[in-house]
Structures are given as C-alpha cells and as structure tokens.
Amino acid sequence: MSPLHLCLLLSTVLFCIGLAAVLVRTSAILVLLGVELMLNAANLNFIAFWRYGPGGDDTGVIFVLFSIAVAAAEAAVGLALVIALHRHRRTIALKAANQLRG
Amino acid sequence: MSLAFLALALVCVVTASAAMISRNLIHSALLLVLTWIGLAGLYLWAGADFVGFSQAIVYVGGVSMVVLFAVLLTRRQRDEPLVLIPEAGVGRVVAGLAATFWVAALLVPAMVVAPLVQRAGPGPTLTVKRIGELLAGPHLVAVLVVGVILTVSLIGALYLAAPVTAEDQPEWDNGGTGRDRGNQEEPS
Numbered sequence: 001m002s003p004l005h006l007c008l009l010l011s012t013v014l015f016c017i018g019l020a021a022v023l024v025r026t027s028a029i030l031v032l033l034g035v036e037l038m039l040n041a042a043n044l045n046f047i048a049f050w051r052y053g054p055g056g057d058d059t060g061v062i063f064v065l066f067s068i069a070v071a072a073a074e075a076a077v078g079l080a081l082v083i084a085l086h087r088h089r090r091t092i093a094l095k096a097a098n099q100l101r102g
Numbered sequence: 103m104s105l106a107f108l109a110l111a112l113v114c115v116v117t118a119s120a121a122m123i124s125r126n127l128i129h130s131a132l133l134l135v136l137t138w139i140g141l142a143g144l145y146l147w148a149g150a151d152f153v154g155f156s157q158a159i160v161y162v163g164g165v166s167m168v169v170l171f172a173v174l175l176t177r178r179q180r181d182e183p184l185v186l187i188p189e190a191g192v193g194r195v196v197a198g199l200a201a202t203f204w205v206a207a208l209l210v211p212a213m214v215v216a217p218l219v220q221r222a223g224p225g226p227t228l229t230v231k232r233i234g235e236l237l238a239g240p241h242l243v244a245v246l247v248v249g250v251i252l253t254v255s256l257i258g259a260l261y262l263a264a265p266v267t268a269e270d271q272p273e274w275d276n277g278g279t280g281r282d283r284g285n286q287e288e289p290s
Contacts, residue, residue, distance in 0.1 A: 001214075002218070002220060003107070004218050004220050005213060005214065005216075005218065006107065006111075007148075008213045008216075009210065009213055009214070010111045010114065010115070010144075012206065012209045012210055012213055013115055013206075014114060014115065014118055014137075015205075015209075016202050016205060016206045016209075017115070017118045017119055017122055018118075018122075019201075019202050019205060020122065020198060020199060020202040021122035023194075023197070023198030023199075023201055023202060024194060024195050024198035024199065025122070026194075027127060029127060029130075029131075029169065029172055029173060029176070030122070030127065030130060032169075033121065033122075033130065033131070033134050033169065034122065036134075036161075036165070037118055037122075037134070037137070040137075040138070040141050040161075043141075043153075043157075044141065044144065047144075047145055047148050047150050047153060048148070050148075050150065050226070051148040051149060051150070051221075051225045051226070052218075052220050052221055052225070053218075053219070053220070053221060054219045054220065054221055056226075058226070058228050058232065058233070058236060061150050061152070061153055061228055061233065062233070062236055062237065062241055064150070064153050065152075065153060065156060065233075065237075066244060066248055068153075068156055068157060068160050068161075069160075069248045069251075069252060070248065070251065071160075071165075072160050072161075072164060072165055072252070073251055073252050073255035073256065074255075075165045075168055075169070076168060076255060076256055076259040077255050077258055077259045077262070079168050079169065079171075079172040079259070079263075080258070080259035080260070080262040080263040081262060082172050082176060083172060083175055083176065083262070083263045084262045084263060086175070086176040087265070087266075092176045
C-alpha cells in the first residue's frame with residue numbers, strides 16, 4: 001500500500017474516532033474535542049495530498065494554516081458555550097441543553 | 103513506508119481512542135494533547151515544518167489550555183477531584199457506534215481501492231519565505247478575513263462566558279457586576 005493510501009487510512013480512522021465521540025458521548029466538552037479530532041483528520045488529508053499528490057502548488061499547506069486558525073476560534077466559542085451552559089444548568093451534559101433562553 | 107510514520111500513527115490512534123473512551127474528562131483532554139503532538143510529528147515527518155510547528159503552538163499550547171480551563175471551571179463541586187461524566191444510554195451508544203461503523207465501512211474500502219495519482223520521488227520543499235510570500239500575496243484577503251473571524255469569535259466567546267447576573271459570580275470575585283464591569287471605575 002502506498003504512503004498516500006496509508007495517510008488517508010489514518011485520517012479516516014481518526015475521523016471515525018471523532019465521529020464516534022460526537023455521537024456517543026454525553027459531555028459537551030468531549031463532543032467538542034471529537035469535532036476538533038475530525039478537523040485534524042481533514043488537515044492530515046490536506047498535508048498528505050500536498051506531499052504525495054501530483055499537483056505542483058502549495059495550496060494544501062496554506063489551507064491547513066487557515067483551517068487551524070478557524071478551528072482555534074471554533075474551540076474558543078464552543079468552550080465559552082459550554083461554560084454558559086454550565087452556568088445556567090450546573091451541568092455540561094448535552095441532555096440539559098434542551099431549551100432556548102434556558 | 104518509514105517506521106516513524108507507523109509509530110506516530112499508532113500514537114495518534116491509541117491516544118485518540120483512549121481519550122474518547124475515558125470517563126475522566128481531564129484524562130481525555132491530556133490524552134488528546136498527545137494526539138495533537140503526534141499529528142504535529144506527522145506534519146513534520148511529511149515535510150510541512152511550518153504547519154507542524156503551528157499545530158504544536160496552536161493546539162498543544164493554546165487549545166489544550168482552553169479545554170483544561172473549561173474542564174476545571176465546569177466541575178460540579180470545587181473539591182471534586184475527578185470530573186466523571188454520566189455514561190450514555192445503551193441505545194445512544196449502539197446507534198452512535200452503528201452510524202460510525204457505517205461511515206467507516208463506506209470510507210475505508212473507498213480509500214483502499216482509490217486509484218490515486220501520486221508523485222514519484224521526494225516531496226516538495228516549502229520554505230517559510232515561500233509561505234510568507236503566498237500569505238502576503240495571493241492569499242492576503244483570506245488572512246485579513248481570518249483575522250476578523252478570530253477577533254469577532256474571541257470577543258463573542260468572552261461575551262458568552264462572562265457572568266450575567268450577580269449570583270453567577272464566583273464567591274472570590276466581588277468586584278463589579280458582570281458585563282457592566284467595564285463601565286464603572288473599580289477601586290484599586
């Protein structure tokens with residue numbers, strides 16, 4: 001199996017681990033961490049195609065840089081939401097977040 | 103295929119699975135930091151040095167601190183040593199794992215048999231100078247937009263996480279009242 005295929009397989013495995021965490025876990029923080037893991041798996045794909053792909057340009061690396069910046073912003077906002085949820089409901093279980101203007 | 107790749111991939115997969123299985127949130131966060139370190143190592147191994155160091159600085163240095171702060175700020179009791187979370191119901195676990203298995207069963211065979219065009223020989227070299235030229239040239243608008251996104255989202259995060267009413271204030275913080283704090287002069 002070629003290195004590109006192995007990189008894609010690794011990123012698939014990481015994506016599925018993140019997806020399982022998002023779907024199964026009940027804690028809002030762990031769901032956010034699962035989303036982060038899925039984003040990282042996508043970044044790994046960009047780097048793998050930049051390294052082994054046929055294209056001659058460097059757009060993949062630039063895209064990963066922007067992706068990391070946006071993921072950092074997403075983590076900050078998501079964890080602020082978790083803290084706001086905890087302040088209102090005294091828990092971070094997703095089951096508690098079932099009301100608007102709670 | 104080098105041994106380094108296999109070792110880094112093993113580190114990533116094992117720590118990520120352990121992080122997502124662990125019932126202790128602090129263990130999960132710390133194990134996921136190891137996953138991010140492994141991914142940074144993979145970027146370095148692939149030759150994307152700048153991305154590897156960015157990953158290390160942003161994730162290992164920044165996001166992990168935010169996650170750990172969120173974990174510690176949302177403990178149920180101040181003296182609770184472990185942050186245990188309630189387990190999901192059986193139905194949720196089965197449905198979630200089934201959906202994940204379905205996605206994996208679609209993706210993995212597609213990955214394995216995909217006829218990918220590949221570069222022969224050594225990988226491309228990308229110097230930091232070239233990245234700087236790309237960011238300041240063709241991607242300048244994107245850099246500015248990302249700057250605006252980061253600023254707005256961080257201000258929004260601050261607004262969301264700031265206490266609204268007096269009873270939301272932790273007991274050690276008795277100065278000012280939440281969001282109005284910026285308007286009044288605080289005695290020093």
